[in-house]
Amino acid sequence: MNKEARPFVKWAGGKGSLLNELTKNLPEFKNYHEPFVGGGALFFRLYSMGKIRKAYLNDLNEELMNAYQVIKSDVDSLINELQSGNYQNTKEIYYKIRAEELKDKVKRVARFIYLNKTAYNGLYRVNKKGKFNVPFGGYVNPTICDEKNLKLVSQALQKVELVSEDFSMVLKHAQKVDLVYFDPPYFPLSETSNFTSYTSEGFTKEDQDRLYEVYKHLDSGGRFVMLSNSYHPYTQKLYQEFDLEIVFAGRAISCKADGRGKIRELIIRNWKPIVSHQNQL
Structure with a gap:
């Protein structure tokens, strides 16, 4: 087991x-x-x-499959990015990060996980242009970086x-x-x-x-x-x-x-x- x-x-x-x-x-x-x-x-x-x-x-x-790939091959860089202090659970930061279009794979995954943890009801939804369009959730202390689980996912x-x-x-x-x-x-x-x-x-x-x-x-x-x-x-x-x-x-x-x-x-x-x-x- x-x-x-x-x-x-x-x-x-x-x-x-x-x-x-x-x-x-x-x-x-x-x-x-x-x-x-x-x-x-x-x-x-x-x-x-x-x-x-x-x-x-x-x-x-x-975006989901890019997340799996980065967690598989570079989980430590992802954890460092999520713990960088750039991913605060505030409305202002949420909409700033939601509007970003990133090319760096690690930062894309950090954005993806952050939005998933802080968006309304955990929805992942895009419009016909492929843009993420879920509003801010306003949750209290969501776990944005679960370091232990990310490492277990990488191992699996x-x-x-x-x-x-x-x-x-x-x-x-x-x-x-x-x-x-x-x-x-x-x-x-x-x-x-x-x-x-x-x-x-x-x-x-x-x-x-x-x-x-x-x-x-x-x-x-x-x-x-x-x-x-x-x-x-x-x-x-x-x-x-x-x-x-x-x-x-x-x-x-x-x-x-x-x-x-x-x-x-x-x-x-x-x-x-x-x-x-x-x-x-």
């Missing part, structure tokens, strides 16, 4: 509350792939369990290949008996619920359909595949040939307070886990 790192950013759809569900009765697998890594909670749990030989972590959010990433490309590229990397976990932007429960955009391109119904085709292709090639998505007639019908389990997940990030709390969602597997309380659809 390794010491468990935690996600270094707060990320909508994070799987911290579902780790026991996601890790129980996993098959024996070789390498691990996560095409929508986000905060990486499942990866960090699997690493702490000693199950990661090699991993491929991907996300289209380039040493045998990881980090990429930022379309999720379908997993077909190029994943081999037989590898485990692939998809945690895409969820199919919206209503026309107004899909508030967020983590890249300027968004994630459409056509992308959901493409994802299903990739899932099927991986299944037919002998890979283990697991996917999380919303509990919705569309997703139930789309993946009806596979094993669907209903789980209740906590949601800490939403534009509105009444959008947070326990909601039903699906875990979709292409193997049959032995679960003590399989929910009936």
Whole structure:
């Protein structure tokens, strides 16, 4: 067992509350792939369990993947930057840093983490021009530099290949008996619920359909595949040939307070886990 790192950013759809569900009765697998890594909670749990030989972590959010890369290769410089005194939790400093456009990779990651810790409700959202547009959160004493956790994250990433490309590229990397976990932007429960955009391109119904085709292709090639998505007639019908389990997940990030709390969602597997309380659809 390794010491468990935690996600270094707060990320909508994070799987911290579902780790026991996601890790129980996993098959024996070789390498691990996560095409929508986000905060990486499942990866960090699997690493702490000693199950990661090699991993491929991907996300289209380039700022997020730059953060993973810098933490992997130059975590001490990042810690020094975050502790430099330039990242104060004030409204004036927040909007100054939010407006910056930086080329230095370490400073970009420091800005990224600072905004995540101090923005309203921990949202990461960009407009169509790719500009971060979340207002100041006004929190009391947020932990902007968690030195111990950043070092644990860096340690966990040493045998990881980090990429930022379309999720379908997993077909190029994943081999037989590898485990692939998809945690895409969820199919919206209503026309107004899909508030967020983590890249300027968004994630459409056509992308959901493409994802299903990739899932099927991986299944037919002998890979283990697991996917999380919303509990919705569309997703139930789309993946009806596979094993669907209903789980209740906590949601800490939403534009509105009444959008947070326990909601039903699906875990979709292409193997049959032995679960003590399989929910009936």
